[in-house]
Amino acid sequence: MSTTSVELPARRLREQPPRRAVAARWRRRLVGWAFVAPAVALFLLMGAYTIASGFLLSFAKWNGFTPSWRWVGLGNYADLLYADPSLAADLRRAVGNTAQIMVAVPLLTVAVSLPLAVMLNSITRLRAVLRSVYFLPYVTSGIAVYYAWRYVLAPDGAINLLLGSLGLGSLRQPQGFLGNPDTALPTLIVILVWSSVPVATLLYLSGLQAIDRGIVEAAHIDGAGSWHVMRRIIWPLLRPMTVAIALLGVRDALHGFQIFLIMTNGGPGGHTDVLGLMAYRLAFMKGLAPSLGHASALGWLLFAGAVLLTLANARLLRRVQ
Template structure:
């Protein structure tokens, strides 16, 4: 007997939701709004750079071709006369610049070389220490984080005739090595002493860079060298040191920059003295700009600053080419 069975309607599968395709004009409007918001957020930084950066550079470059004392309503254009005076055309300024350039050259050579010679072995030793490495690293980094002015005044007390250096030499029986005038009062020892102070300040950063690079080295390279019979010295000089050359380039460039442009330590500790034995180009630029209020030397200061900038570029280029050739 046949029965009528009501057939249930078949289930309809859900249809995928079709997203409306935006028109090209709507997409363009949306992208334009996003770009406008992006420009709005970066505008303060760009404006600040244009005011404090680009405008200052352009203004200083134009000033290097003029004569001005900071009070005159207008500049007196001199063309390249400022540059020629600094490079030998003036009997007043050329001897000062020549002496300062010689001292700066000694600083540019001495500070990077001594920093690398001290920081790299120090990083090797610190990397081999298994206990208290964080504490030792913090101790060695103290010279960098300490306030510069306070440190410079502390060095003045240490280096004066009755300071700690002379007292220590007298205590260990090396009184003949004392400096009765102080280590900064003797023209023969003032500049080397300032180089030592700058190296003391530069070693912490260089040591930390070397230490970070050492901790990221592939240990299999060192193990392979040791399996081949290389000792500690051979492994350090033939395996580790070549891998540290990129960091060495960075360290040298940082020290060269500080040696050429940094003058705060010279200003506070010696002010270029005794005589002109510690006069450097950065300090002479500061003197021409701010210590001759009524003299029209701001243009000369700007010109000397640009010459210093060009010297930094040349030194950086030579250093980079030399390190590439060595590598």
């Protein structure tokens, strides 16, 4: 037998880790899994199980009280889309209101937050103070702010009193801005924009501060005015930020319902009803006959819409970058 053939098994034995090292490695792994196991179990219980049961519930009828479900297949989806006239009408109205919010809130947010960010970026003194002031609406408790807005917009609220004192009584709303079908949804859109401007302003401000000042100064030296610099240089560089801000507004329009529940509950006459509020009402606000199956089906329709919008946003981001 050659010397090489004898040395190969010995070398393999030397390269193999000792048994104690292998045992210690497995003990470390088990300890790590022991620490992670509670979080994994909680996710499986509260996350995976809830998602799976909600998906199955969208194919069944259940009011939350009976011990068993009644399977209906795609019946819940059909009821929402066309089979049930009352549900289908409510869904179409909620889709229309949600679409208006999805378009108006991102556009107005960008139109307000970008000039604010440019102004803050041009200020050298008190920038931190002003930034904190603009960010204050976002950190304030939402429910408390919504109740404050209800008081301000009431028939005897501050806005009607202010309009009367300024001699603009024709603009007053005797039933309140939230009680008039013509002003209820625009008023809520304004409040949504007011609450989303702080984050958008900070995002734009961070984007402006990341732009190389040499590029802007070179454009000014070449004779470009402030408007042309904004349009030709700053705005194209901020397009990815704009897409992200628009996506946040669309997300809030699809899934947000807290402001609509507290301030109008979908009224007056369903003029402020949105998809998120409709799903909540189907599940929890129908007394002793909630329709959890319809609520789950509507939730999954919202999820499908959110996925499509996310894919569209990802494709748009790839184009603008």
